[in-house]
Amino acid sequence: MKKIYQIIASLAICLLIVQVDATAQIKTPATSQKATVNQTVGISDVSITYSRPSVRGRKIWGTQLAHYGFQNLGFGTSKAAPWRAGADENTVITFSHDATVEGKAIKAGTYGLHVGLQENGTATVVFSNNSTSWGSYFYDENEDALRVDVKMADNAHTELLTYAFVAVDNASATVALQWEKKAIPFKIGFDVPSIVMEDISNKLRDQTGFNRPAWESAAQYAFSIGNTEKALEWVNAAQAGQFFSQKTFGNAQLKSAILNQMGKSNEAIAEMESVFDQATALELHGYGRQLIAGGNLEKAEEVFKTNAKKNNNAWPTQYGLGRLYSAKADYKTAIKYLQKALQNAPNAGSKGNVQANIDKLKKGEDIN
Known part of the structure; x- marks a missing residue:
């Protein structure tokens, strides 16, 4: 009789493990849907993968949604984190070849993309060698590959955060992060x-x-x-x-x-x-x-x-x-x-x- 109870208990544990594993595989819609935007310049490719939060009538700039400066967000290991430039996981940008951003060199590869917003209407765009962390909670400036300073611009209302290639020629492309009534543009170039x-x-x-x-x-x-x-x-x-x-x-x-x-x-x-x-x-x-x-x-x-x-x-x-x-x-x-x-x-x-x-x-x- 004791053996029968042991067998039943073992089966129950196995069933629970299967149920937990099945739950781990369940996918539900994200609040901020993920998107990827691509652009070819010459024979080189740039892609940005990010999650798209909505404005939904909220104040955006200088809030928890898009904070100013480099702050301790109260979670993770970063004591001076920039904005994640999107939602959820790292926003990531990939260059198929060595490139320049605002005239500064950056190697081919995939980077975590962050933005240090400033109240004066400027922004520091950060390209981090860490492209796999969640948001910017684990950001470490020692992992920076490049920082460039740009000016924010006024923009038509954009409900969903959007990355768009707003200008393209035979050697460069300008991409802009557009959200609410602001845009953060930066120019990418290739030695085609x-x-x-x-x-x-x-x-x-x-x-x-x-x-x-x-x-x-x-x-x-x-x-x-x-x-x-x-x-x-x-x-x-x-x-x-x-x-x-x-x-x-x-x-x-x-x-x-x-x-x-x-x-x-x-x-x-x-x-x-x-x-x-x-x-x-x-x-x-x-x-x-x-x-x-x-x-x-x-x-x-x-x-x-x-x-x-x-x-x-x-x-x-x-x-x-x-x-x-x-x-x-x-x-x-x-x-x-x-x-x-x-x-x-x-x-x-x-x-x-x-x-x-x-x-x-x-x-x-x-x-x-």
Whole structure:
């Protein structure tokens, strides 16, 4: 009988443990719902995860909801805690690459985000290496990665605390904490060219680098940021020396542009002439226009006439000659060639463009 009671007691204990464990797994809605906001700058990402308390008619600033300064909150280990910049757990911010905040450097990684509010309308935004604690109750300034001082701004009423990327350009983004009628903005920047170039260099050494277009794209980007030495290195690899290499009109035109930028105009012209035989009428037409834009009308004339002869005056060879004579301010001859181009134009859109240029020439306006 005693053994039976022991068994029953053991079962009861096991059942209680199961019940407690089940209770621990229950999820109920948080009063302040969690949210994440993301923004890409260049190829870098910034994300902020936070909980969103509501105003609900309450006074916000300088209260327990968003206290001023660095205070002892009466709980945890911190004796000088900033505001948690949200609710519940740490508000956290993640940078995928090394960045700057208000011009100050910060390493890639995840940080606890806090704010030291000041009564004078300024705020100290704190990035802590501790991103896993609850609120700011365990904040320790020795764990700071960065502090920046910013000015608060007046803002339209925002009921739910919100982080929003309010301005974005090709190298930076400004994020603002918005709540009640105030905003706390801070600017995040990335050295986009350096980050992209490092990423390209790494990818050209993995599977991405096993195809020619990747090297051409890499060269194009390097050229676009003015790194002509690296651009030339990569376009040369696209053209020769690898199992995938092939000289094409496209990569020759890119190499020519790089050489021109380097002041090697004769080499640039020779590069283009080496692919004339494989060029289409449209490709030669585009190169001729490039020469006009660069002010080399003599070479442009040679290219447009070669194009007309090589392609039996097909579209758009006459159009190119019209642009050439327009660049020379010989509008009468330009109109003659454009009228021929109008007859050969392949579709209504092309005909419309040619006719519009004829009309401009008749008014004495250059069409280039």
